[in-house]
Amino acid sequence: MKLSTRILLAFAVFLTGITFLHGGLNHGWFEDRVRARLVVAHLPVT
Amino acid sequence: MTEHSTSGTLFESKRYTNFPAVIDDIQAGNLEAGFLLAPLAMVLAREGSRPVKIVHLGHRDGTCLVVPKDSTAQSFADLRGARIAIPHRYSNQRILIERLKEQYGFLDDEVELIDFPPPEMPAGLKAGQFDAYIVGEPHAARSELEGFGRILHYTKDVWPNFISCVLVVTQDLIDTNPALVQELVSGISASGEWLDRGPDDQLMAGVYLEGDALPERDPNAPGGAGREPLVFAPGAELGTSARMQAAQIGGMYYGQPPKLLEYVLSKPPDRVKYTDLSLNREDFAEIQRYAEELGFFAKRPVTAADPFGFDDYCDPRFESGGQRPLPLRPLAMQEER
Numbered sequence: 001m002k003l004s005t006r007i008l009l010a011f012a013v014f015l016t017g018i019t020f021l022h023g024g025l026n027h028g029w030f031e032d033r034v035r036a037r038l039v040v041a042h043l044p045v046t
Numbered sequence: 047m048t049e050h051s052t053s054g055t056l057f058e059s060k061r062y063t064n065f066p067a068v069i070d071d072i073q074a075g076n077l078e079a080g081f082l083l084a085p086l087a088m089v090l091a092r093e094g095s096r097p098v099k100i101v102h103l104g105h106r107d108g109t110c111l112v113v114p115k116d117s118t119a120q121s122f123a124d125l126r127g128a129r130i131a132i133p134h135r136y137s138n139q140r141i142l143i144e145r146l147k148e149q150y151g152f153l154d155d156e157v158e159l160i161d162f163p164p165p166e167m168p169a170g171l172k173a174g175q176f177d178a179y180i181v182g183e184p185h186a187a188r189s190e191l192e193g194f195g196r197i198l199h200y201t202k203d204v205w206p207n208f209i210s211c212v213l214v215v216t217q218d219l220i221d222t223n224p225a226l227v228q229e230l231v232s233g234i235s236a237s238g239e240w241l242d243r244g245p246d247d248q249l250m251a252g253v254y255l256e257g258d259a260l261p262e263r264d265p266n267a268p269g270g271a272g273r274e275p276l277v278f279a280p281g282a283e284l285g286t287s288a289r290m291q292a293a294q295i296g297g298m299y300y301g302q303p304p305k306l307l308e309y310v311l312s313k314p315p316d317r318v319k320y321t322d323l324s325l326n327r328e329d330f331a332e333i334q335r336y337a338e339e340l341g342f343f344a345k346r347p348v349t350a351a352d353p354f355g356f357d358d359y360c361d362p363r364f365e366s367g368g369q370r371p372l373p374l375r376p377l378a379m380q381e382e383r
Binding site for chain 2: 036037038039040041042043044045
């Protein structure tokens with residue numbers, strides 16, 4: 001395999017890995033933060 | 047959905063043991079929404095350090111005046127000279143007692159009112175610490191079911207459409223995120239409609255019948271994704287009705303016997319009501335009249351120069367926002383397993 005092809009393949013693998021890592025981090029870290037949260041207080045009596 | 051979420055807001059229910067703690071957290075900026083006694087909410091709107099507004103009711107009726115089972119009292123008229131426990135000096139239960147005093151021609155000192163924690167009222171009645179108590183459910187029904195108490199009056203009979211707790215949110219939240227407030231009110235309205243008029247052949251998400259195949263992890267489990275799914279057997283009387291399901295859910299969350307909550311939600315069927323929860327000017331005008339007469343606003347009296355009215359403590363705009371669809375699934379799907 002020519003050196004230029006190997007370099008291109010290595011770069012493609014690197015980009016793919018970075019893309020999945022970035023997407024995974026977004027999903028894992030930010031998923032719940034997309035949802036608003038609100039605490040609602042109450043007592044156990046009507 | 048809100049503009050901040052494509053999946054719907056996560057509403058976390060936080061249980062408190064007393065109303066002052068709720069108010070303290072609101073004032074300190076640690077809490078933006080909660081259920082409070084209606085007159086207490088009005089006092090907070092009038093005198094609190096953080097502006098708040100009532101945006102919806104919690105329910106109607108659902109309060110009872112309870113006497114010992116062997117009491118000879120047949121109506122409030124027989125409680126002249128009695129010592130009556132109330133949940134809070136700024137409660138509609140206190141205002142109801144005042145209405146009854148007016149109706150039966152009592153003098154001011156012909157009943158003695160004492161503040162008493164609602165969960166401890168049944169024991170207090172049994173121990174003879176007072177002659178009667180008035181409180182929201184399920185603490186009235188507890189005395190009945192334990193065999194030593196008797197309902198003297200249901201509020202539905204002496205003050206129809208009685209208001210006890212109301213939903214309060216901070217003005218900050220209304221101003222910065224009205225869509226979220228709308229989502230909250232729409233959800234509560236839909237839940238109330240389900241409780242009072244929901245179909246008997248649909249199950250709430252996270253609720254299962256005995257014998258159903260249970261999911262390994264149910265994000266819709268009542269109480270949160272980490273909780274076990276709620277499994278129950280249809281009741282003899284309530285079957286799989288919305289109220290039966292609500293009794294199971296409430297029992298799990300409050301740690302109270304589902305049978306107690308089933309009783310509250312069915313004996314009689316109109317003991318407590320979760321529909322017709324819109325804010326009504328006439329209702330609040332009456333509450334405010336009594337609140338002023340009883341000195342609830344003593345720190346900042348209502349005067350012509352410093353008026354106070356419905357629009358100062360209520361924001362009804364969210365009630366026209368419709369109801370959110372609830373995560374219900376047909377019961378028939380269970381029979382296909």
